Amino acid sequence: MIAILIPAVSYILLKTASDHAVVMPRKYLLDSVVTVVKNGKQEDDSIWHVTKNIRLINQLGDTVHLYDRQGKIIVLNFFFTSCRSICPMLTHNMVKMQQSFMNGGEVRNKIDTSIVQFISMSIDPERDSVSVLKNYADRFGVNPDNYWMLTGKKDSIYRFAFEELKVDQFSVEPISPDFIHTSRFVLLDRNMVVRGYYDGLDKDSTSLSQLARDIGLLMLEKDKTKKSELFLEIIDLKWLWAIVVLIVVVFVVVFYRNRNN
């Protein structure tokens, strides 16, 4: 009785206490709702918009694809180097965030910080050439390993901003379709789904700490599209299972033969 009661009570206590303790960042961009039949039951399944790939050039002059960083969490914003108003602050905040994820934690115990990729896309790509971006990046101390400053075709960057990231969604201030001057940081999860928009200027001084928290949560988020790999390899070991079954059969046979005598 006690042996059942103690674990059961502990489980219920822990479950009620922890269920609402963590709020995962929500998903924003709904593509459609499909009805699927799962195990004989009809279920509605939301299809969230998966950001499409884009090919651009980074501050080192390398051609890079967004999907080069698949499986990583992406923080993305828009800027241009000749901007005097908000962009320096945005870049500064981005670099600060990059550094805080670099330095975080104990050396031995740390989570892999390279799991976050920072991206700033130029909205004035004609003037922001690779060398201009490089100069700008160096001035802010950008580490190019996981922070790209990207330039490329202007129309593909703008299409990406409006159609893939929908930077104008839920925005109070209108964003001009000819000039994406927004202070937003967009957060993408490992599956390239938009998981949040944050004020990169941090005017209310909570949005960036919220962003940092959400990055941490997304790092730990269970990837439902991937099967757990922990025991996958063991399950694959067919000969091992054959031996295990053999052992079980042998001992069961020995057991019953002994008991019947």
Next chain:
Amino acid sequence: MLEASIQKNDKQARILIGVFSFVVFAAVVLLSKFKLSLHLGFDVHIFAMINAIINSIIAVLLIAALVAVKNKKYDLHRKLMFTALVLSILFLVSYIAHHLLAGETKFGGEGVIRIVYLLILFTHIFLAAIILPFILFTAYRALTGEFAAHTKLARYTWPLWFYVAVTGPVVYLLISPYYI
């Protein structure tokens, strides 16, 4: 090579492993003095069979893990060893259950077989009693990423553990005809 998954803290590890090993040892010794006379509606010696099965599987896992690590499949090695450790916990539970419910059984054989049985039994019990801290320390050296120290220690732990895992089912096969 794999990365370290816990932080190195030898002092704390020594204390934890020492306390845990002692508690398990004491629990087994103390509980073996008691016998519960319950009528459970099933044959309590089924726990002995489960013990033998678990031990045999651990022996197979130990071989598989050794082969894996010699072939530099470190990830597989780790998974196999984790499985062996989890099975050891199940074994402990089943072992205590069996001793609580069934008590002791006298070996009915005579002559050479009796000497062989007692020899195996006593070495098995003795090594089983001291193996736990060895296993935990070896696992600790692996978790902290000190693989040189892990290998060195495993050279002793593996044969000891393997001997215990193999002799367990052998003892079962020898004694099981005399279960009442």
